[in-house]
Amino acid sequence: DADVTQTPRNRITKTGKRIMLECSQTKGHDRMYWYRQDPGLGLRLIYYSFDVKDINKGEISDGYSVSRQAQAKFSLSLESAIPNQTALYFCATAGAAAYTQYFGPGTRLTVL
């Protein structure tokens, strides 16, 4: 079984809709991250969390919000989706060696 899972794997939605992407991990890691990947570009950090009481903005947090429901669960929400949020979204976790991050399989989101 995968250590980091993301649901859904693919989602097509319309402008203005609220969308939630979910991430679960079985690695027992405290640190969790949400990244966005656009074609031909590297990953950009949206939000990250060091534990259930700690949430931090990344470099592109505008238009997104997150919730850390438990150590194992970290969800990303788009309150009102817009077309330029069409991208591949990755969740990642890290333990003590925080620079070694473990990524989920990604969610492909299309906003029409």
Next chain:
Amino acid sequence: GESVGLHLPTLSVQEGDNSIINCAYSNSASDYFIWYKQESGKGPQFIIDIRSNMDKRQGQRVTVLLNKTVKHLSLQIAATQPGDSAVYFCAENKATSGSRLTFGEGTQLTVNP
């Protein structure tokens, strides 16, 4: 601004040859540099890292070289195999930024049989 970027977007090699993937960075304050491999349809996978006080580190078939003088990082893959075909990203981490990683744009490695 500070950034991590790659010299070439694509690299094509013959199976069995050695591959060298390059990365330039501009933030000399980074503590770790990391290489990730991303296969089609999958999330990035950790390959190898190097601490900023080192200039070389070897793993299984991979070697990372760090030249702080010219702010250059490279990943060498020995005896490249078809399964090595993927996009390779370099990333940097500053201890003072917590565990935030800054990723480069990626190099697509294609291994020809």
